[in-house]
Amino acid sequence: MRRLPATERRQQLLDTAAQLFAQRGYSGATTAELARAAGVTEPIIYRHFSSKRDLFIALIDQTGEETIRLWEKHLSETTDPAERLRRLIGANPMVTNKGRGVYRVIVQAMTEIDDEYILEALQRHISALHRFLAQQVIDAQDNGRVSKRFSPEITAWLLLHLGLGYGVLAPLGIPDHARDQDGMHVRQVVEQLMLGVK
Amino acid sequence: MRRLPATERRQQLLDTAAQLFAQRGYSGATTAELARAAGVTEPIIYRHFSSKRDLFIALIDQTGEETIRLWEKHLSETTDPAERLRRLIGANPMVTNKGRGVYRVIVQAMTEIDDEYILEALQRHISALHRFLAQQVIDAQDNGRVSKRFSPEITAWLLLHLGLGYGVLAPLGIPDHARDQDGMHVRQVVEQLMLGVK
DNA sequence: TCGTCAGGTAAGTGTACACTCACTTTCGGC
């Protein structure tokens, strides 16, 4: 394989691992597979990460940051508060094509919570996500697009639960998941509850 | 170990496995651990199940049925439609003490979806859960306690997503998870949205 | 009372996996 400077190789390993873990799970993916997918041999992995778990934690952190960054960028493309909220709900990174694969890493991590370091990484991520969502709700409320009936914190938890539930269920590929017979989507229900009927 | 008739031993193995898998995950739990926890030796497991996976699938099916049965029983204790709905939301088996441990098995299973048989078992379970929830919503709507603004199907998906999101997040032990500073809980928000303010 | 047979065990087997050792190749600065 072509030689790469350490920082690039490290990043490439993380990117490759993201795909692999998303697909096979943390326990399911092997270091040999990862090495092959990255086009290197196993010792290279251990030159950059002290263990498979260490790599996984780095991946959780990176995935979490990237998720929020993507979301933020998508929101920043418009200044209309209602449209911003609509994007907050609909372009949920757990749902969009871009994010879905990546976000499965987080869901995978949630089944490894008796590892205290993985647990900590997850807590960091979820707290950051909640803070981000709450801030968006505050903005929407200040703009008068969302009623102040419920606090931003609790609204953010609601959105987070919904998004995660969706993200967990979507990969099961259940027919008509999240839709009713009229083709209405859960996303629209949430929009209407928050923004009122258009 | 004391000798047991086959059906009882099989059931005991499933019960023990439920606890173990909930705690350590499907890949994380070993057959040796399971045998020890059940007070038998490994070949006994293989007398009752053809493989670890086979046992896991039996467990998913049992857990799913049990979950719905518990919920149904809890609802049946009252006939007041509003109270029934409140219990539907608050006594979510993914949330209550009784159900939580058990339900982690389902969440664990969700990360093993590239096994087609596990995937099928999960789809069966989620579909059954959705059907159950939709029926409860229909009843509540017929009793006039819940507006017919949204279809029962879509409302059921909403509840299912919320419950799963909660169930996935709760084990992380994040401080003030699902609450705001005033101590309000997501559950109450959902109640108010569905039943109106008391 | 004794034979049968289901329930049980001790002690493996093969394999897959995380991780390592000893060594080689390439690149960039002088």
Added chain:
DNA sequence: GCCGAAAGTGAGTGTACACTTACCTGACGA
């Protein structure tokens, strides 16, 4: 052009795990 450091490799090692083999034991119906 050479040398030192960093990037890379082939070929293991130890271990843990799912699953098996060959055997034992005791309850119960005839």
